[in-house]
Amino acid sequence: MSDRRIHIVAAVIGDHAGRSLLVRKHGAQVFQQPGGKREPGDADDLATLARELREELGCELVAGSASLLCRCSAPxxxxxxxxxxxxxxxVQVTGTITAQAEIAELHWIDPAAPDVPVAQLSRENILPLL
Ligand SMILES: Nc1nc2c([nH]c(=O)n2[C@H]2C[C@H](O)[C@@H](COP(=O)(O)OP(=O)(O)OP(=O)(O)O)O2)c(=O)[nH]1
Structure with a gap:
């Protein structure tokens, strides 16, 4: 039987106005946290996150800035x-945040009142903590 669980590392990136950054991938209807699946070459969770932030947003994870928010799951x-x-x-990031090829759209939301459709993991487990 196949393992129907996907393990990801996800980022909460905020701005000075209290908004939080979500991404929508090409072909997806809903917005989600930047991040993604661990790959074999990644040394640890933060290496995965640094790579995903570079691939999706073209920015760099600031060393030492990551603070664990939660572990959670959803469909x-x-x-x-x-x-x-x-x-x-x-996390804190440095550099200019720009949607890279795999990202259709970036959007800054008010975590208490998102104005775009948000994936269940973020909607039920992450945004309520912000
Ligand atoms: N990155 C990310 N994925 C999420 C979130 N919520 C959620 O359900 N997912 C799902 C979407 C996908 O079905 C799966 C992993 O998505 P992904 O497309 O970001 O992972 P990846 O960059 O490593 O993807 P891939 O193209 O290599 O498959 O987890 C979230 O907040 N962030």
Whole structure:
């Protein structure tokens, strides 16, 4: 039987106005936290996160800035039948945040009142903590 769990590392990136950054991937309907699946070459969770932030946002994770927010799970937004299990860090980034090729859209939301559709993991488990 296949393992229907997806393990990801996800980032909470905030701005000075208290907003939080979400991304929408090409082909996806909903917005989610920046981040993604661990790859074999990643030394640890923060290496995964640094790589994903570079790939998705073109920015760099500030060394030592990551603070564990929570571990949580929900039905995976883009893979029907799978559950996503996330380790979520609040992070600081440096450089200009720009949507890279795999990202269709970036959006800054008020965590208390998102104005775009948000994936269940973020909506139920992450945004309420911000
Ligand atoms: N990154 C991320 N993925 C999420 C979140 N919530 C959620 O359900 N997912 C789902 C979407 C996908 O079904 C799965 C992993 O997505 P992903 O597309 O970001 O992972 P990845 O960059 O490593 O992807 P891949 O293209 O290599 O498959 O987890 C979230 O907040 N952030």
């Amino acid at each position: 995976a937004a883009n893979e029907p039948g799978y559950v996503v299990e996330a380790v979520v860090y609040v």
